[in-house]
Amino acid sequence: MRKTLLLIPCLILLLMCSCEEAEKFFDLPLSEQEIAEGLKAALNEGVDESTTSASATDGYLKNELIKIFLPSEVAALQETIANGSVPVVGVKYSTIMDVYIAATPDIDQDPFEELITAMNRGAESAAQKASPIFVDAITSMSITDALAILQGGETSATEYFISKTRSQLIDSFQPDIKSALDQTQATTLYASIQGFLAYEYEVNLVVTTQTIAVKDYINQELPESIDGYATERAVEGLFYLIGEEEKKIRANPLDYASAIIQKVFGSDEAQTN
Numbered sequence: 001m002r003k004t005l006l007l008i009p010c011l012i013l014l015l016m017c018s019c020e021e022a023e024k025f026f027d028l029p030l031s032e033q034e035i036a037e038g039l040k041a042a043l044n045e046g047v048d049e050s051t052t053s054a055s056a057t058d059g060y061l062k063n064e065l066i067k068i069f070l071p072s073e074v075a076a077l078q079e080t081i082a083n084g085s086v087p088v089v090g091v092k093y094s095t096i097m098d099v100y101i102a103a104t105p106d107i108d109q110d111p112f113e114e115l116i117t118a119m120n121r122g123a124e125s126a127a128q129k130a131s132p133i134f135v136d137a138i139t140s141m142s143i144t145d146a147l148a149i150l151q152g153g154e155t156s157a158t159e160y161f162i163s164k165t166r167s168q169l170i171d172s173f174q175p176d177i178k179s180a181l182d183q184t185q186a187t188t189l190y191a192s193i194q195g196f197l198a199y200e201y202e203v204n205l206v207v208t209t210q211t212i213a214v215k216d217y218i219n220q221e222l223p224e225s226i227d228g229y230a231t232e233r234a235v236e237g238l239f240y241l242i243g244e245e246e247k248k249i250r251a252n253p254l255d256y257a258s259a260i261i262q263k264v265f266g267s268d269e270a271q272t273n
């Protein structure tokens with residue numbers, strides 16, 4: 001009789017509890033589906049934060065961790081022009097570039113620095129358009145072994161997301177990047193840099209003049225366009241920012257309003273990593 005009387009308050013307590021409270025009462029383990037939902041919620045949070053940050057003025061340009069620099073081939077050309085000269089005649093490539101700039105309306109001062117700025121401005125302009133593309137990829141992504149991802153490293157969800165969607169996201173995002181690069185004049189600036197290799201410079205010698213064809217002295221192959229390169233670097237920058245947000249979520253899940261983020265990343269399972 002005494003045992004029956006002791007059980008009554010417990011039954012009343014359970015009836016008063018919500019489903020969520022009851023689950024906590026019994027300390028039920030997370031299901032694979034719940035973990036997957038939590039991982040996707042964290043990725044969506046990362047997408048929101050990353051696209052907002054990257055699309056702000058100087059979001060790429062002044063963030064050294066995601067800033068888009070010159071493709072290696074273009075950087076090599078820049079180095080050659082800065083330090084090299086035409087053999088025998090001794091005319092510096094930088095002198096030829098100065099004359100070329102003066103004759104090329106699309107360039108103001110330094111085409112290489114202007115290209116870096118224009119590429120980053122293009123990435124900033126296109127970043128906000130990345131949000132629905134990334135969210136669609138997250139929604140449709142199937143997560144296998146969600147517990148292992150939850151208990152993995154501090155950017156495990158982001159790394160899994162990259163492994164499953166990188167190529168698709170680059171293909172989907174490239175038209176937006178191309179449009180933005182056209183608007184910021186990055187495409188035009190790159191064409192001007194390519195044009196320098198076809199430039200012919202007239203040098204006055206003591207008794208005659210000589211035409212110097214740049215391509216005869218600088219044999220630097222350049223990519224046909226910068227669209228693909230800029231798209232890859234822009235997407236990599238967003239992935240980096242998503243990963244940084246995942247670190248914050250794992251460290252302080254209760255700072256986020258999402259109930260599923262709090263539940264999954266605040267769980268005992270999450271704390272085992």
